[in-house]
Amino acid sequence: xxxxxxxxxxxxxxxxxxxxxxxxxxxxxxxxxxxxxxxxxxxxxxxxxxxxxxxxxxxxxxxxxxxxxxxxxxxxxxxxxxxxxxxxxxxxxxxxxxxxxxxxxxxxxxxxxxxxxxxxxxxxxxxxxxxxxxxxxxxxxxxxxxxxxxxxxxxxxxxxxxxxxxxxxxxxxxxxxxxxxxxxxxxxxxxxxxxxxxxxxxxxxxxxxxxxxxxxxxxxxxxxxxxxxxxxxxxxxxxxxxxxxxx
Numbered sequence: 001x002x003x004x005x006x007x008x009x010x011x012x013x014x015x016x017x018x019x020x021x022x023x024x025x026x027x028x029x030x031x032x033x034x035x036x037x038x039x040x041x042x043x044x045x046x047x048x049x050x051x052x053x054x055x056x057x058x059x060x061x062x063x064x065x066x067x068x069x070x071x072x073x074x075x076x077x078x079x080x081x082x083x084x085x086x087x088x089x090x091x092x093x094x095x096x097x098x099x100x101x102x103x104x105x106x107x108x109x110x111x112x113x114x115x116x117x118x119x120x121x122x123x124x125x126x127x128x129x130x131x132x133x134x135x136x137x138x139x140x141x142x143x144x145x146x147x148x149x150x151x152x153x154x155x156x157x158x159x160x161x162x163x164x165x166x167x168x169x170x171x172x173x174x175x176x177x178x179x180x181x182x183x184x185x186x187x188x189x190x191x192x193x194x195x196x197x198x199x200x201x202x203x204x205x206x207x208x209x210x211x212x213x214x215x216x217x218x219x220x221x222x223x224x225x226x227x228x229x230x231x232x233x234x235x236x237x238x239x240x241x242x243x244x245x246x247x
Contacts, residue, residue, distance in 0.1 A: 012113065017192075024075035038078045043068055045134040046088040050118050052137050057114070059198070061184075066145035087134060154178070155185030164189075165233040168218075171208050180205055187222060190236045196222040208234075 001022055005014035026036040048067050055064035072079050083091070095102055111117055126133050159182055162170035166186055171179050180201055187194040196204065200222050207218045211229070218229035225238045 020074055024077050040080045040082055042083060043081045044083045044086050044088050044091060048084050049134055049137045050115050052141050053118050062144050062148040066148050067141040151181055155181045158182040159186055165235050167233050168211055176205055193224040193238055194222060194236050
């Protein structure tokens with residue numbers, strides 16, 4: 001696949017998106033009628049620790065701190081990660097015992113990538129200070145995942161009450177934290193391109209709080225698109241339209 005990143009985009013994220021696109025398009029032998037429904041990924045315990053540390057370094061919320069789930073559904077395909085409790089060293093030891101070769105990705109040694117610096121410098125330092133951290137970090141990620149599941153259930157209920165797209169009046173009735181939770185849930189449903197930064201979310205919350213008149217405009221960047229007021233509701237546009245007066 002062509003996994004080159006667009007200017008300003010993460011090359012790691014571009015490669016990830018390209019991989020999942022390929023997995024989602026997989027088909028079995030022509031003699032079999034159904035498409036591929038399940039894919040097992042080889043992410044292991046070291047990957048999970050690195051993902052959690054990356055999330056912490058970026059000030060991520062609960063979805064980021066939950067790291068990688070053992071099971072997820074994407075594009076109609078169920079992805080499993082059966083090796084999240086197994087370290088990279090254990091996998092290599094097993095491969096040696098079975099006399100099986102493997103391929104080392106040459107980019108794994110490239111210090112330009114934060115994940116590689118975590119693997120080579122941060123994780124060894126943590127293990128020298130605290131001993132093996134895989135199990136304890138995995139517990140923290142599991143606690144974050146459980147809390148995020150509860151927040152998602154609350155957000156789904158609030159969105160059902162506010163409507164989809166959400167009504168501004170219904171949003172204004174919610175406390176700020178719960179309003180933010182609903183908006184993140186709603187925007188996540190629009191796709192990866194709609195995920196707002198923390199700064200964008202704060203600006204949107206401020207505008208909703210200030211939206212007390214029919215003529216109040218809302219047109220704010222959110223992810224790679226924009227949230228805009230359309231009458232009594234908010235809508236997200238993948239390509240930001242020109243600002244217009246509210247109806």
